[in-house]
Amino acid sequence: MSAEILAFLVLATATVAGGVVTLWSRYVVHSAFGLMLSLLGVAGFYVLLGSDFLAVTQVVVYVGGVVVLYLFGVMLTPPDREERSIRRIAVAGIFAVAALVVLLKAVFGMEGRWYGVDPDRGPASGGAVIREVGNAFMDKEAYLLPFEIASVLLLVALVGAVFIARREGGRGS
Amino acid sequence: MTTAALIATLVKIAVFFGITISLAAVSTLFERKISAWIQQRYGPNRVGPWGVLQPLADGLKFIFKEEVAPAGANRLLFRLAPAMAAAPAFMTVAVVPFTFPLILDGTRIPMAIADIDIGVLFFMAMGSLAVYGIMLGGWASNNKYSLLGGLRSSAQMISYELAMMVSVITVLTLAGSMNLTRIFEAQIPLWNIAVFPVGTIAFGIFLIAAFAETNRHPFDLAECETELVGGFHTEYSSMKFALFFLGEYSAMVMMSGLITTFFLGGPSLFGLVNGIEDPWIKVLAGLGVFLAKVCFFLFLFIWVRWTIPRFRWDQLMHLGWKLLLPLSLANLLLAGTLVATGVL
Amino acid sequence: MSFDYLTIAVALVGGILFVYANMWILSLVRPNKPSDLKLSTYECGEEAFSSSWLRFDMRFYTVALIFVVFDLEIAFLFPWAVVYRSLGILAFVEGLIFVGILFLGLFYVWAKGDLDWVKAFAKGRIPEVLDGPPSREVRKGVFESGLSGGPERNGGGEEAGTS
Numbered sequence: 001m002s003a004e005i006l007a008f009l010v011l012a013t014a015t016v017a018g019g020v021v022t023l024w025s026r027y028v029v030h031s032a033f034g035l036m037l038s039l040l041g042v043a044g045f046y047v048l049l050g051s052d053f054l055a056v057t058q059v060v061v062y063v064g065g066v067v068v069l070y071l072f073g074v075m076l077t078p079p080d081r082e083e084r085s086i087r088r089i090a091v092a093g094i095f096a097v098a099a100l101v102v103l104l105k106a107v108f109g110m111e112g113r114w115y116g117v118d119p120d121r122g123p124a125s126g127g128a129v130i131r132e133v134g135n136a137f138m139d140k141e142a143y144l145l146p147f148e149i150a151s152v153l154l155l156v157a158l159v160g161a162v163f164i165a166r167r168e169g170g171r172g173s
Numbered sequence: 174m175t176t177a178a179l180i181a182t183l184v185k186i187a188v189f190f191g192i193t194i195s196l197a198a199v200s201t202l203f204e205r206k207i208s209a210w211i212q213q214r215y216g217p218n219r220v221g222p223w224g225v226l227q228p229l230a231d232g233l234k235f236i237f238k239e240e241v242a243p244a245g246a247n248r249l250l251f252r253l254a255p256a257m258a259a260a261p262a263f264m265t266v267a268v269v270p271f272t273f274p275l276i277l278d279g280t281r282i283p284m285a286i287a288d289i290d291i292g293v294l295f296f297m298a299m300g301s302l303a304v305y306g307i308m309l310g311g312w313a314s315n316n317k318y319s320l321l322g323g324l325r326s327s328a329q330m331i332s333y334e335l336a337m338m339v340s341v342i343t344v345l346t347l348a349g350s351m352n353l354t355r356i357f358e359a360q361i362p363l364w365n366i367a368v369f370p371v372g373t374i375a376f377g378i379f380l381i382a383a384f385a386e387t388n389r390h391p392f393d394l395a396e397c398e399t400e401l402v403g404g405f406h407t408e409y410s411s412m413k414f415a416l417f418f419l420g421e422y423s424a425m426v427m428m429s430g431l432i433t434t435f436f437l438g439g440p441s442l443f444g445l446v447n448g449i450e451d452p453w454i455k456v457l458a459g460l461g462v463f464l465a466k467v468c469f470f471l472f473l474f475i476w477v478r479w480t481i482p483r484f485r486w487d488q489l490m491h492l493g494w495k496l497l498l499p500l501s502l503a504n505l506l507l508a509g510t511l512v513a514t515g516v517l
Numbered sequence: 518m519s520f521d522y523l524t525i526a527v528a529l530v531g532g533i534l535f536v537y538a539n540m541w542i543l544s545l546v547r548p549n550k551p552s553d554l555k556l557s558t559y560e561c562g563e564e565a566f567s568s569s570w571l572r573f574d575m576r577f578y579t580v581a582l583i584f585v586v587f588d589l590e591i592a593f594l595f596p597w598a599v600v601y602r603s604l605g606i607l608a609f610v611e612g613l614i615f616v617g618i619l620f621l622g623l624f625y626v627w628a629k630g631d632l633d634w635v636k637a638f639a640k641g642r643i644p645e646v647l648d649g650p651p652s653r654e655v656r657k658g659v660f661e662s663g664l665s666g667g668p669e670r671n672g673g674g675e676e677a678g679t680s
Contacts, residue, residue: 007526029250029312036305047522056294057592064301065588068331071308072581075324130291130351134596138608147611151590151618158586158622162631165579182524239548244556256536263532267525286528287521294595301588316558328577331584338591345598407559411547412540487634490580494632498587499623502616505594512602513609 007048015041028074036067053130178282185286192464193266197422198228200471207472211479232415240411243315250313255413258306259420261299265427268292270354272440272459276452283354284456292353293341296431300337300386304330306420307388307395311405322404325486326388326395332490333392336497337382340375343501343508344435347372347517357439361447364438368517371508376436378501383428385493387421390478394486429470430463437466579631590619 014037021034039062046055136142202217202224209216217224242251270285289295304327311323345351347368348359365372385392396404403409406417433439440459441447449455484492511517594615601608626632 003523027247029247029309033250033309052289052291052522053294053596056291056298057595059298060294060301061585061589061592064298064304064334065331065585068301068304068308068327069578069581069585071312072327072578075312130294130596130599134598134600135604137593137596138600138604138611140607144611147593148614148618150593151615154586154590155618155622155625158583159625161582161586162579162626162629165575165582166629166631178520186524186528236543237547239550240544241551241555243558244553245558256533259536260529260532264525264529267528287524289521314558317560324577328580331581331588335584335587335591338588339594342591342594342598345595346601349599349602351595351599402559402561412543416536490632490634494580494623495627499620502620502623506613506616509601509609509612513606 004048007044011041011044011048014038014044029071032067032070032074035070036063039063039067051129053133181282182286185284189266189269189271189286190263192271193263193423193426194419196426196464196467196471197419198232200422200425200475201231201418202227203471204475204478207475208479211476235412235415238411240413241408243408245315246408247313247315250309252413254306254310254313255409255416255420256306258303258310259416259423260306261303262420262423262427265296265299265431266423268295268353269427269430269434270357270439271430271463272456273446274354275456284459285354288352288354291351293345293351293356296353297334297338297341300334301331303386303424306417307405310409310417314405314408316408318401318403318407319405322395322401322407326405329388329392329394329489329493330386332493333382333385333497336378336493336501337386339498339501339505340378340382341435343371343375343505346505346508346512353434353439357434357441360438361441361444364436364441366436371504371511371517372436374500374504375508376432378497378504379432379435381492381497383432384474384477385489387424387428387474389425389474391481391483392489393478393483394489425471425474426467429467429474432470433463433466439463576631576634583626583631586622587619590615590622 016038018034018036018038018041022031022038025031025034039058043055043058043063046052046058137147138144205227206216206224208214217227220226220230242248267286268289270283270288272284274284275282285292307330308323308327311319311321311326314320344356344365347365348356350356350359366376367373384390388395393404395401396406401407406414409417440463442462446455446458446462449458508517594612597608597612597615601612
């Protein structure tokens with residue numbers, strides 16, 4: 001058990017430290033890098049909870065995809081001198097406090113059911129997670145419709161994102 | 174966890190990492206030897222007989238060279254990038270099964286360092302992390318060549334990653350498992366490359382994407398000496414350069430190992446090795462077969478580099494997005510149809 | 518299972534420590550004589566000018582954007598592929614629809630020219646394959662497209678990434 005707690009502490013430190021770097025660094029690329037560390041820490045949490053599939057998907061999609069996109073975006077953007085103005089910090093602070101309140105409310109609303117699942121079940125293991133996910137996707141009673149709708153959602157996201165990128169970018173020459 | 178299992182794991186770590194690093198070192202020598210033969214030269218022949226000690230001499234040189242970092246470089250990321258470039262390839266070693274599982278007194282010891290059930294996804298995750306070392310190395314150098322090289326390389330890697338993932342998914346529909354040991358065990362009767370046409374097409378796509386993912390010719394626009402000097406590692410010297418170098422060659426070894434596992438039945442050889450009774454001989458023979466296949470692909474990597482000219486940037490992106498990606502998706506649907514109708 | 522991940526974590530941490538310890542120890546034996554010239558940015562012997570953190574072509578960003586969406590969709594396909602054999606025709610139809618929608622997205626960006634790197638090619642002004650020495654017009658088209666440097670090329674800085 002103590003090994004698990006130790007692992008949790010290490011991962012928690014990495015996640016929070018990554019978040020702090022993201023917020024405080026003067027270089028935007030360092031921020032993206034901190035975000036990557038933070039997301040890797042979250043992937044570690046998933047491993048601890050026995051959901052290796054989710055952990056690896058987190059790495060593939062967020063660390064290998066979204067943060068790379070951020071890095072491309074960051075390299076495209078000239079440094080913003082207004083970034084540290086009082087007004088911006090104040091606005092960000094208001095949003096942060098509001099988000100914190102919502103989160104805390106949700107956490108205390110759980111009344112001890114932290115995982116939202118049966119606590120006696122214990123962590124899943126042995127490739128069961130991915131099979132369970134796959135079967136749930138293919139089950140009419142479960143997530144068959146959401147699975148298909150997800151692809152439509154992604155299609156809409158793709159079209160929208162590319163449309164905006166095309167219009168704002170001016171496309172080179 | 175028993176002591177025996179712990180010892181087994183430690184031995185596996187030592188042996189498999191040793192094999193990977195030795196193969197990487199040997200392929201640096203063979204890269205130069207084979208290129209010399211292709212171009213009617215001798216190649217390195219001064220250090221030791223037939224130049225076999227050349228990798229060692231290179232290593233010593235890397236150690237004793239002065240390390241130069243450009244004045245405008247971003248210190249932190251400049252130091253971090255080489256390790257980030259080398260780490261993913263070494264992490265992938267953990268899930269590759271080098272030979273048949275060893276069965277001793279009814280206990281099955283899988284011959285991968287970590288025989289996890291989502292080995293395929295783990296490899297994919299590591300592959301998607303490989304982009305960082307190159308991208309950050311290129312950015313942190315504060316050099317225009319480096320930045321352009323890193324940028325091109327990362328765009329190239331993410332483009333070919335998609336086709337590679339889809340061709341791996343095709344293999345998964347055939348094997349029905351993500352565990353790499355199970356994937357090669359499912360191929361003992363028939364290698365995936367021989368499952369015509371889906372396995373063959375998937376193999377072709379994976380092979381091309383592997384060249385692109387490791388930044389090898391004809392996809393080495395990241396380095397592209399004629400226009401970008403050294404690409405993302407222009408400003409790197411000494412041990413930091415050595416790390417990039419080692420990472421590239423280890424990635425090559427790992428890609429060869431994965432192609433072997435996914436499409437060429439891993440350590441199996443037409444049921445010959447599988448039939449051996451003695452567990453230890455079976456494991457060693459399997460290792461030999463596996464390494465022979467890996468060496469073939471390493472040779473292929475080198476052979477292609479010195480034979481085929483480099484793509485132009487737009488040709489490269491067209492090949493990835495307009496040919497390989499649609500082809501791999503169509504191939505996946507074909508595989509799905511064949512499996513659903515019971516042909517495969 | 519967690520033992521396997523522990524192995525991986527230990528290997529990762531050990532590897533990083535090993536690499537940096539080596540780098541530090543070995544840095545004691547190698548010479549270190551920096552000079553201004555040695556530390557300057559390498560630009561083929563020319564004096565380096567301006568910062569190299571230049572802005573590059575928007576299309577790199579667009580490609581990364583398209584990649585993220587496809588990456589996510591393919592991540593959805595992994596569990597589908599693993600259970601595919603044990604489920605029947607339903608999984609096939611599901612997969613067909615899912616991949617079909619994936620194809621739609623690909624064709625959209627394809628048709629809209631977001632995958633084209635050279636506008637002249639996309640508009641069909643110059644042929645993709647050049648047989649023999651290119652004619653004057655073709656050469657002009659190539660210069661304009663930024664594929665190759667030349668006297669007719671205008672405003673090099675913006676398209677620095679595509680050459």
